[in-house]
Amino acid sequence: MSTTEGVPTARLVRRLLLVVVAMFGFGFALVPLYEVMCQAFGINGKTAGAYAGSQTVDETRTVRVQFLATNAAGMRWEFAPLQEEIVVHPGASQQVLFVARNPGERTTTAQAVPSVAPARAAAFFHKTECFCFTRQVLQPGERIEMPVRFIVDRDLPADVHHLTLGYTLFDLADQAPLARRGD
Structure with a gap:
């Protein structure tokens, strides 16, 4: 039997x-470990995604929704919400910009x-329209306003009075382009 530095090859x-x-x-x-850690530490809450239903508005309750915008490393765009926060009634459709x-x-x-x-509140935040659903392309010096339409679900736990919706913007210059259909 051959060996490599004293350990039999088959065993190695x-x-x-x-x-x-x-x-x-x-x-x-x-993946599941990441989900457990995020839930345990209350970070990186994923939104519930697109929402097709309709709800009655709960006029007796308000929730403060704060908006944050950050750039990932290497992203040079100027990126910000037009409003830092709004107060909403659960069930009411809202829009922020x-x-x-692109200053480059x-x-x-x-x-x-x-x-x-x-x-834990992310499952109760429903986006009906979001610029995050698609890639954004900006020419040099171009500026755009990007809407987010959402509904805070009436079933949001009663002890949640404040939500933060944050976006991180990533530069896709190093990403491979999307393949065209039929290629």
Whole structure:
């Protein structure tokens, strides 16, 4: 039997295969582990997504919704909400605008990633229209206003009086372009 530095080859291969399987399993475990950690620490709450239903408005209750905008590392756009916060009645449809401007000298593509805090309230935040659903392309010097339409669900837990909707804007210059249909 051949050896490599005193360890039989077959035994070494089994150990290496075990390491590969363990790494593969760890990769799959990261997603649920990430979800548990985010929930435990109340960070990176994902919004409930598009909402097709309708609700009656709860005029007896108000919720303060704060808006944040940040740029990821390397993103040069100017990016901000037009309003820092609004007070809403659960069940009422709302719209706010975010503004983006490309101060650079080249056309740039970006994508916004949303999060809601506290994370346990994210399932009750329904976006009906959002600039985060699509990539944004701005020419040099171009400025756009991007709407977000949303509804805070009437079933939001009664002890939640404040929500924060945050967006992080990522530069997609290093991303591979989307494949065209039929390619």
